[in-house]
Amino acid sequence: MTIAVELPSLGESVYEGTVARWLVAEGDMVEVDQPIVEVTTDKVDAEIPAPSAGMIEQILVSEGDVVEVGAVLARIDPDAKPSATPSSEPASVPAPPSAPAAKSPPEPASAPTRESAAAQAPSVPATP
Template sequence: MATEIRVPTLGESVSEATIAQWFKKPGDAVQQDEPLVELETDKVTVEVPAPAAGTLESIVVKEGDTVEVGALLGQISEGAGAAPAAPEKSADKPAAKPAAKADLVDVITPSAGESVTEAEVGEWSVKVGDTVKVDDTLVELETDKAAQEVPAPVGGTVVKITAETGA
């Protein structure tokens, strides 16, 4: 299943951005949180990190295009490109059932522009135990230049909040 790369919220009064540069091309392996594309607005330049690890499957918008907040930029496919080969079944052993496992995903403070090095944690929109969908707003970060909403990189359950309001 592919993971969508979307334009993040860029501040209260910013509704669109221009694709400045793609750092990867389709087929390239990407690590979660690795910068994929740089967006420019009239106020800030922002790097959009990979929401998941895998292979950059597609780029939907090219450099120089203008996109709105929330627009689809591209997709990442799971794994390193090729699907893994199916394991051979032994006639004398039953197939093992995979163990259910929940992957934890860290939500990292996004880049807020070249000259911005810190932000204050604003109000949290979620609490521990809440279920969220991809791109649901988790928290608002405030800098001396702008406020930025941080979206959920994946759907799931909030298990821990490490930065309290005001930090």
């Protein structure tokens, strides 16, 4: 069973909105009330939350599309297993840790510069 994500009423006399940006992609796991899409109207900009936890099964409208209040924007599968998404994420996760590992050595290099600055400071105040 899938759950429809509909464009809610965003205010009095607001009958449609423009999908500005998707905050999730098909296959992503979401939690209840997690913002999943940004919608703009002539009166308000709003983030539409997920009505249920689960996996984004299908995104039905594209960024830039104008949709009416009540239109189905996406479908969520509440029975999807979260382990399916993490198995694809670990492939992405190892890449970022190697990049921070490369960034880590420069950070310790900046710490010694602070120490050398501190070492210079005591020699200057030594003369009253």
